[in-house]
Structures are given as C-alpha cells and as structure tokens.
Amino acid sequence: MHDDTPIGEMIPFTITRYRNNELSEEASRVAAEIPLTFHVNGRELATLMCTPSHLKAFACGFLVTSGFIKSADDITSFSLDETKWRADIKVRDLVDPELLGQRVYTSGCGKGVMYTSMMELSSRHPIQSDVQIQGSDIIAVIHWLQHCSDLHRITGGVHSASASIKGQIPDFFIDDIGRHNAVDKVLGTLLLEKTDCSRVMLACTGRISSEIVHKARRLDIPVLASRGAPTHQSILLAKEMGITLVGFVRPTNFAVFTHAQRILENGDKK
Amino acid sequence: MHDDTPIGEMIPFTITRYRNNELSEEASRVAAEIPLTFHVNGRELATLMCTPSHLKAFACGFLVTSGFIKSADDITSFSLDETKWRADIKVRDLVDPELLGQRVYTSGCGKGVMYTSMMELSSRHPIQSDVQIQGSDIIAVIHWLQHCSDLHRITGGVHSASASIKGQIPDFFIDDIGRHNAVDKVLGTLLLEKTDCSRVMLACTGRISSEIVHKARRLDIPVLASRGAPTHQSILLAKEMGITLVGFVRPTNFAVFTHAQRILENGDKK
Structure with missing residues (x-):
C-alpha cells in the first residue's frame, strides 16, 4: 500500500459497471484518502x-x-x-x-x-456579534458551495466547506473526504489569514453535529449554515453559545434553529 | 445541558422558517445526539x-x-x-x-x-467467500434501505445501515447520526445473533472510507455496498482483503470497484 509518489485529490481506477443487467469495464476517478x-x-x-x-x-x-x-x-x-x-x-x-x-x-x-x-x-460568554445576513444571500452561498467543486462532481466522495463575509459569495472553498476536516481546513485558512470572524458565516454541505458548533465557537464565528441537518445537541449548544444555526438550505427556503435575529427578510435593512 | 429524562431518537423543536423571503415559526423534529x-x-x-x-x-x-x-x-x-x-x-x-x-x-x-x-x-489472508449476488438484488436492497427509515425521512440527519444475506431484503436496519456508528450497530447485531457472515452483504447509505472496509474485514464480510462513493484507500484495502466493493448504487446501475466476480448479471445462475 506504500507508494513514494505524491498523489493528487483524485485517483483513476478501472471499475466494473453494472447497467441494464450487464457488467462492463469503465474508467472512473475516486477521491484520494x-x-x-x-x-x-x-x-x-x-x-x-x-x-x-x-x-x-x-x-x-x-x-x-x-x-x-x-x-x-x-x-x-x-x-x-x-x-x-x-x-x-x-x-x-x-x-x-x-x-x-x-x-x-x-x-x-x-x-x-x-x-x-x-x-x-x-463557560465562555455567548457570542455577541450583531452581524445580520439576508436570507437570500444564505441561499446563494450554499447553492454556490454545492456547485463549485469539481472534486465533488467527479468523485461524489467529498464534502465542501467555505466562509462567507456577511453573506457574500466566498472567494475560496475547500473539499475533504471528511466534513470535519473540510471545516478544520477552512477555519485554519481564516486563522492563517487573520480574518476577523465576527461577521463570518461558516458554510458547509454536511450535517451539523455538536463538534462543528464547538469548532465555530472556538473562532467566535456567529453564523453556521449548511445544506444538511443539525442534531439536537448542536442546536442546544448553538443556542447557549449565541450562534445562529441554519440548516436544510434549499433553493427557496431554509430552517433557522437558533438566534434568528441575525437573519434578514427581503426588504429589511442591513 | 444535563437532563435526567431519557430521550427518544427524535426531538421536537420550534424553528424559524425562511421561505419566500419571509420568516415564520414552525414545528420541526431533529435527530437526537x-x-x-x-x-x-x-x-x-x-x-x-x-x-x-x-x-x-x-x-x-x-x-x-x-x-x-x-x-x-x-x-x-x-x-x-x-x-x-x-x-x-x-x-x-x-x-x-x-x-x-x-x-x-x-x-x-x-x-x-x-x-x-x-x-x-x-496480514490476514484475503476473504475467500464464494457467495454471488444478483446485481438487481443489490439495487433492490439499497433502494429499500434508502426508504425504510422514518428517522431519516423526518430529520434528514442520520445514516442507515443493514445486512443482507445473499442479496435478500434484510429484516432489520439501523440508523445513527454517525455512519460508522450505524455500521458498528449492524455488525454488533450480527455478532450477537451469531450470524454466519460468509454470505453477508453489508449495506449502507454513506460514503465508504478505509475504516468501513476494516470493520467489514474484522467480521469476514465478503460484500460491501453503498449508495455513496468510496475513497481510493478503501478500494486498495478491499482489493487486498478480498472484499467486493460496490458504490453509487442507483435505480438502474452501480459501480463495482473490486472483486466483481461475486456480482451476477441477469440470467446468470447463482
């Protein structure tokens, strides 16, 4: 299994395709791990x-x-x-x-x-950020995140994460086979670039469990949004920590589980 | 956060729904963690x-x-x-x-x-099982698994896993917020029931990374199938361990990444 050659994010494999009750060989690419x-x-x-x-x-x-x-x-x-x-x-x-x-x-x-x-x-005090984000911007960011990754499109085997300032389309995204890894990579990027996190929305494609909320809390990120579902523990934590938790982001709607005061309806002033 | 009341698999929450640019309150249920x-x-x-x-x-x-x-x-x-x-x-x-x-x-x-x-x-020898499974049965099992869980349908926040004998529709499935947990619960069930694993297909809904293959190997399970994608490391491991790895199971087709000799085309004799 050991190989001295550095590998890329995708690896070519010859697979056997079962289609219409028949088997045939086919070229494919899968996510590297x-x-x-x-x-x-x-x-x-x-x-x-x-x-x-x-x-x-x-x-x-x-x-x-x-x-x-x-x-x-x-x-x-x-x-x-x-x-x-x-x-x-x-x-x-x-x-x-x-x-x-x-x-x-x-x-x-x-x-x-x-x-x-x-x-x-x-035991830290709850996050006090007064950032507010248009609901339509949240939908736009998650839509962008879902469609920006070639690695996801080709391999189907990764999660994407990114960070938006006040709901703007981000200028980077990061993929990983692990959704926690993708979040750690994004947070690491924010840390290395010394980004002011008080107006950041952490965007991701996977489900939100308690540790994702813990990670956001460590950088004092006030808004967390995903296409995926939250667990009940992540909701309890986000409520206590003062984090706005948004889930199930779809083309026309989403669910706000905590601290909805940071979400603006159309027409509201920022 | 501590509560002495045992909880169920779903927890009711009142959420704020953003829809058509407006916010409103709504009842919802989320997966317990x-x-x-x-x-x-x-x-x-x-x-x-x-x-x-x-x-x-x-x-x-x-x-x-x-x-x-x-x-x-x-x-x-x-x-x-x-x-x-x-x-x-x-x-x-x-x-x-x-x-x-x-x-x-x-x-x-x-x-x-x-x-x-x-x-x-x-260092163990590769799995030698001569089980063979019809491709159409694999599609039927994964379709069943995707649709059998109320918890998944209602909360969107869990993965399901199950075990099929030779491609038959299983008589149980298990959900968990963690896909590794769901697999461990299914494998634990097989162990407790002393199931002969030589003809078992482990079925799951999430992506397959190396540790899922390791878990299957520990019980000498010869076939692993998922709606999700495998990583390249899981393919290398499955190849070496003699496990048939099936991914991207869809209504009419799927991909076989390793040991396709266990998959039968329509008309082949079992």
Missing part, C-alpha cells in the same frame, strides 16, 4: 485520514479547534513530507494533551475526536 | 456521540471492530444508565488499549478513531 500524521514539537499527536490538499491550513485548524494552541501565530514552522504524509510542526505554548481532559469521540458521520475541554468552551 | 460513555471492566474507554438506540449492539460492534474483544461471547454483562448515558460492560479477555498500537484518527465524514492495528488485519 491519505493518512496524515501530525508530529508536533517532536511528538506524534494523531494520524488523520484526509484529502491531500490545504494541509498547512488543516494542521492549523486542527490544532486550534482541538485546543492545542490558541492562534496561527503559535505555529513557528511547518514542513510536509509527501512521501510519508508526515507533517512536522513546531509550535509555541503547546497545551499538554493530558491537560485537555478526557477525549470525547464524537460522531459526525463518524467518530470524531475532540481533545478540547467542552467545559472550557461552554 | 447523545454522548454515550463506555466503561469496560471499570475503565472509561471512550465517549461516543450517537443516536440513542441499539446501544448494546453498538457496544458489541464497537468493541469488536476496534479490536478490544474477539466476539460477542466475550461480553459477560452489559448495563445502561440512560440518565447518564453510561454503559457498564464486563468482558473477558480485554485487549489492553496500549497494545493496540498508535491510534489512527480516521476520516469518514469526520475523524473516526480506530484502535485496531491495521497491520494485524492486513
């Missing part, structure tokens, strides 16, 4: 299966949302060995994993791992 | 966010697919405290987590955790 190992200050922290792109942003997002470091400035060096999928990262002020408390294996569409102490996050 | 903590032989092993159903099967599937125990017979007692979402499990021959090697945080739609040593699994 690589095991990326984070070595932080010489210590092996975790191996994550992911799409091989935006790996520095991924490292930054993962380390911050997991509670290991506070900001992108804490990263003093990053190097990647693509033949071993090993990222060597040096950081200032690494929080000892033991101090982050009991690990919680969360579900997403899977069992995510959250190192962060949930108690620490929930 | 609970933090289930496994205490095994007095040791806290993990907390997993999941749907509150089939929790004994979940425990069994999780412990076996993670490599902590070998079979359902190793579980000598199981008790659940629904007010704390705590499962106390006694097992024979618990493998020490430290012996399971470096934890790998896999992606799925998230970051799954696999305790199991991949080397141990990949």
Whole structure:
C-alpha cells in the first residue's frame, strides 16, 4: 500500500459497471484518502485520514479547534513530507494533551475526536456579534458551495466547506473526504489569514453535529449554515453559545434553529 | 445541558422558517445526539456521540471492530444508565488499549478513531467467500434501505445501515447520526445473533472510507455496498482483503470497484 509518489485529490481506477443487467469495464476517478500524521514539537499527536490538499491550513485548524494552541501565530514552522504524509510542526505554548481532559469521540458521520475541554468552551460568554445576513444571500452561498467543486462532481466522495463575509459569495472553498476536516481546513485558512470572524458565516454541505458548533465557537464565528441537518445537541449548544444555526438550505427556503435575529427578510435593512 | 429524562431518537423543536423571503415559526423534529460513555471492566474507554438506540449492539460492534474483544461471547454483562448515558460492560479477555498500537484518527465524514492495528488485519489472508449476488438484488436492497427509515425521512440527519444475506431484503436496519456508528450497530447485531457472515452483504447509505472496509474485514464480510462513493484507500484495502466493493448504487446501475466476480448479471445462475 506504500507508494513514494505524491498523489493528487483524485485517483483513476478501472471499475466494473453494472447497467441494464450487464457488467462492463469503465474508467472512473475516486477521491484520494491519505493518512496524515501530525508530529508536533517532536511528538506524534494523531494520524488523520484526509484529502491531500490545504494541509498547512488543516494542521492549523486542527490544532486550534482541538485546543492545542490558541492562534496561527503559535505555529513557528511547518514542513510536509509527501512521501510519508508526515507533517512536522513546531509550535509555541503547546497545551499538554493530558491537560485537555478526557477525549470525547464524537460522531459526525463518524467518530470524531475532540481533545478540547467542552467545559472550557461552554463557560465562555455567548457570542455577541450583531452581524445580520439576508436570507437570500444564505441561499446563494450554499447553492454556490454545492456547485463549485469539481472534486465533488467527479468523485461524489467529498464534502465542501467555505466562509462567507456577511453573506457574500466566498472567494475560496475547500473539499475533504471528511466534513470535519473540510471545516478544520477552512477555519485554519481564516486563522492563517487573520480574518476577523465576527461577521463570518461558516458554510458547509454536511450535517451539523455538536463538534462543528464547538469548532465555530472556538473562532467566535456567529453564523453556521449548511445544506444538511443539525442534531439536537448542536442546536442546544448553538443556542447557549449565541450562534445562529441554519440548516436544510434549499433553493427557496431554509430552517433557522437558533438566534434568528441575525437573519434578514427581503426588504429589511442591513 | 444535563437532563435526567431519557430521550427518544427524535426531538421536537420550534424553528424559524425562511421561505419566500419571509420568516415564520414552525414545528420541526431533529435527530437526537447523545454522548454515550463506555466503561469496560471499570475503565472509561471512550465517549461516543450517537443516536440513542441499539446501544448494546453498538457496544458489541464497537468493541469488536476496534479490536478490544474477539466476539460477542466475550461480553459477560452489559448495563445502561440512560440518565447518564453510561454503559457498564464486563468482558473477558480485554485487549489492553496500549497494545493496540498508535491510534489512527480516521476520516469518514469526520475523524473516526480506530484502535485496531491495521497491520494485524492486513496480514490476514484475503476473504475467500464464494457467495454471488444478483446485481438487481443489490439495487433492490439499497433502494429499500434508502426508504425504510422514518428517522431519516423526518430529520434528514442520520445514516442507515443493514445486512443482507445473499442479496435478500434484510429484516432489520439501523440508523445513527454517525455512519460508522450505524455500521458498528449492524455488525454488533450480527455478532450477537451469531450470524454466519460468509454470505453477508453489508449495506449502507454513506460514503465508504478505509475504516468501513476494516470493520467489514474484522467480521469476514465478503460484500460491501453503498449508495455513496468510496475513497481510493478503501478500494486498495478491499482489493487486498478480498472484499467486493460496490458504490453509487442507483435505480438502474452501480459501480463495482473490486472483486466483481461475486456480482451476477441477469440470467446468470447463482
């Protein structure tokens, strides 16, 4: 299984197609999945299966949302060995994993791992952002996100995420085979670019479970929107944390689960 | 957030609906997400966010697919405290987590955790099952799976999984907010019922990444089928392990990525 050649986001495969009750050979492309190992200050922290792109942003997002470091400035060096999928990262002020408390294996569409102490996050004051976003802009952003990814269109095997400022169409999106990874990569990008998150809407294509809300909370992002469904725990958390949670975004409508005061009807002034 | 009342699989919420540029209140139901903590032989092993159903099967599937125990017979007692979402499990021959090697945080739609040593699994001989399944039966099973869940229809927030014997419509399905959890619950059910897995097709609705293939391998399941896409790593693994991997199952066609010899065209004899 080991191969020294760096791989792209898509891998060609010859498959057998079953169609009209017959089998035939066909060319296809599938989403790449690589095991990326984070070595932080010489210590092996975790191996994550992911799409091989935006790996520095991924490292930054993962380390911050997991509670290991506070900001992108804490990263003093990053190097990647693509033949071993090993990222060597040096950081200032690494929080000892033991101090982050009991690990919680969360579900997403899977069992995510959250190192962060949930108690620490929930004791923060609720997000106070007064940003307001037109409902029609939310629909436009999620529609754009659903259609911007060639990797998704060709492989059907990835989730996309992005960040919009006040409902504007974003200038980037990121795909990953894991929806938490896609969110970590987007948050890492915001951190590395020192984006002011007080007017950011985190947009994603997958379902929203509690850990996605926790990740948004860590960057003080006030609005979270997805084409997918939220879980009840994500709603309870978003309510408590002051985050506007929007789900089931469709061409003509969507559901606002918490803090609807940030959503504007047509004609309302921003 | 703590509540002593046991909850069901769905939770009612009042939401704000944005439709035709206007906001209005509406009743809705969302999928429940609970933090289930496994205490095994007095040791806290993990907390997993999941749907509150089939929790004994979940425990069994999780412990076996993670490599902590070998079979359902190793579980000598199981008790659940629904007010704390705590499962106390006694097992024979618990493998020490430290012996399971470096934890790998896999992606799925998230970051799954696999305790199991991949080397141990990949050194096993490939699955030799001579089961063969009609292509039209695979389409029928996945169609059934997509439409059998009220929880999915109402909340949109869960994945379903099931197990078919030789392509027959299964007699059960299981939902979970996490697709790995749904698979662990189905595998736990097969283990508890001592099902002969040599003719089983594991059916699921979500994408297939490497850890789903690993889980199937642990029970020697020869066929894995999903409406979703596989990753390239899952294809490499399935090829090596002798598992037939079927993806993108649609009403008239599907893609076979590995070991197509187990798929029959119309008219072929079983």
